[in-house]
Amino acid sequence: MSYKFFKAVRNxxxxxxxxFVGEIETEEDFKKINWSIGVDENGFSITTTxxxxxxxxxxxxxxxxxxx
Amino acid sequence: MAFATIDVxxxxxxxxxxxxxxxxxxxFSPGKLLQIQHTNYNTSVSTSxxxxxxxxxxxxxxxxxxNSKIFGMFKLQARGNGLTSSYEWGYACKVDRSGGAxxxxxxxxxxxxxxxxxxxxxxxxxxxxxxxxHSSFQFLDTTHNTTSAITxxxxxxxxxxxxxxxxxxxxxxxxxxxxxxxx
Numbered sequence: 001m002s003y004k005f006f007k008a009v010r011n012x013x014x015x016x017x018x019x020f021v022g023e024i025e026t027e028e029d030f031k032k033i034n035w036s037i038g039v040d041e042n043g044f045s046i047t048t049t050x051x052x053x054x055x056x057x058x059x060x061x062x063x064x065x066x067x068x
Numbered sequence: 069m070a071f072a073t074i075d076v077x078x079x080x081x082x083x084x085x086x087x088x089x090x091x092x093x094x095x096f097s098p099g100k101l102l103q104i105q106h107t108n109y110n111t112s113v114s115t116s117x118x119x120x121x122x123x124x125x126x127x128x129x130x131x132x133x134x135n136s137k138i139f140g141m142f143k144l145q146a147r148g149n150g151l152t153s154s155y156e157w158g159y160a161c162k163v164d165r166s167g168g169a170x171x172x173x174x175x176x177x178x179x180x181x182x183x184x185x186x187x188x189x190x191x192x193x194x195x196x197x198x199x200x201x202h203s204s205f206q207f208l209d210t211t212h213n214t215t216s217a218i219t220x221x222x223x224x225x226x227x228x229x230x231x232x233x234x235x236x237x238x239x240x241x242x243x244x245x246x247x248x249x250x251x
Contacts, residue, residue, distance in 0.1 A: 006232040015229035019115035045119025
């Protein structure tokens with residue numbers, strides 16, 4: 001299932017860096033995604049749960065997932 | 069007449085020969101393995117992040133001596149999702165300490181570029197490929213210098229934002245074992 005999610009995200013916005021626990025199946029899951037906004041001096045990702053990509057709405061991603 | 073108890077601190081000396089069921093040893097040397105801690109973790113964590121993020125796999129230990137060694141072994145279950153026509157992709161991992169000690173206890177290779185030792189490869193370029201595998205890693209921590217609890221956490225990063233890796237995919241577990249060895 002995560003494959004479909006990643007594929008849908010990539011189809012809408014390639015090279016999007018993110019991580020999450022479990023599966024993304026609902027809008028509530030989508031809100032828990034850690035979006036990468038950079039890397040610190042130790043190589044750790046700097047993340048936020050505030051989606052920085054306006055084109056990657058849950059509606060758009062879900063619609064793309066349903067096509068796959 | 070049978071003795072109910074024997075005071076071994078008095079009147080018992082010498083060596084019991086092997087032929088008589090003894091060890092033949094004149095002294096006892098205690099073992100070096102002080103303790104083992106083990107974690108079995110099966111919550112799925114997915115990433116397409118080129119910076120280190122947690123895999124969720126951790127193991128904690130409270131050293132009994134500041135100069136002991138901590139030998140760590142962990143096995144990561146991972147499924148690679150090849151989302152593009154690229155035919156090889158991978159991840160790299162590191163282990164950081166928190167609690168009684170901090171800093172990196174293990175890193176495959178720092179930096180970028182050729183730092184991804186665990187690869188997923190498809191010969192059929194252009195075909196969507198998903199491959200699951202188990203990879204094992206080991207490290208020796210000789211610098212913890214504490215008797216406070218230390219948590220070792222496994223972090224990973226992927227090669228490209230266009231590729232993804234699912235750790236503990238479909239709840240297949242990863243494992244982490246810590247051995248404390250006396251100095």
